[in-house]
Amino acid sequence: LILIYCLFKFLLFILTCFMHIFYLDLFYMYYLFYIPYLLYICIHIVFFKPFYIFIILLKIILLYIYFILNYFILFIFKLLYIIYFKQPFSLPLNCYYYKIYLYCLFFNSYDFIIIYFRFFYILFYTFYIYILFILKLFIFFIYFCCYYFIIFYYFIIYSSIIHFFIYIFFH
Incomplete structure (x- = not known):
């Protein structure tokens, strides 16, 4: 699970870099990749402390x-x-x-x-x-x-x- 989390975090980082390079809007990122982002939130809540809910x-x-x-x-x-x-x-x-x-x-x-x-x-x-x-x-x-x-x-x-x-x- 930790490896999956790290892989997902890395993919999200690559995606963000890609978007900054091509000047895409962050709004479309969260709209198009809504399910992976929900997964990202769930992983944060599971692996880290509940205060991450507030941060997110x-x-x-x-x-x-x-x-x-x-x-x-x-x-x-x-x-x-x-x-x-x-x-x-x-x-x-x-x-x-x-x-x-x-x-x-x-x-x-x-x-x-x-x-x-x-x-x-x-x-x-x-x-x-x-x-x-x-x-x-x-x-x-x-x-x-x-x-x-x-x-x-x-x-x-x-x-x-x-x-x-x-x-x-x-x-």
Whole structure:
């Protein structure tokens, strides 16, 4: 079982690396690989302490907060796009391709006024990327703070118990 757990953890790591390389959305990872992720949760609960339930719930809640805010911000930029260009929003949802797309958008038109507005749209969309980056850092900072605080807390408890038993058996 430990080997299966390690293998699964390794496969999950490879999958995450693959997704970061190809800029896939983490939401689709949890959606497409929902059953393996449930298995991952069950293994954590079985092999480790019950406080992992809290960690996993925290991770899922923060993940969904991130995606709700992400798509809310994207919705605002869709509205800005419609207001400025008076046409439907056609930018891909995957924000990592925005530079290539906006480069094409910027240099395809010779009308100075449209280029001027598109230049501001590039600034707006770049600002959106920075907002997402700060949001992601903030959420993962909360997650890791809680995570390491709980681990540290349990470490203190277990180390004190171990010291207690050492004191009983060796004194």
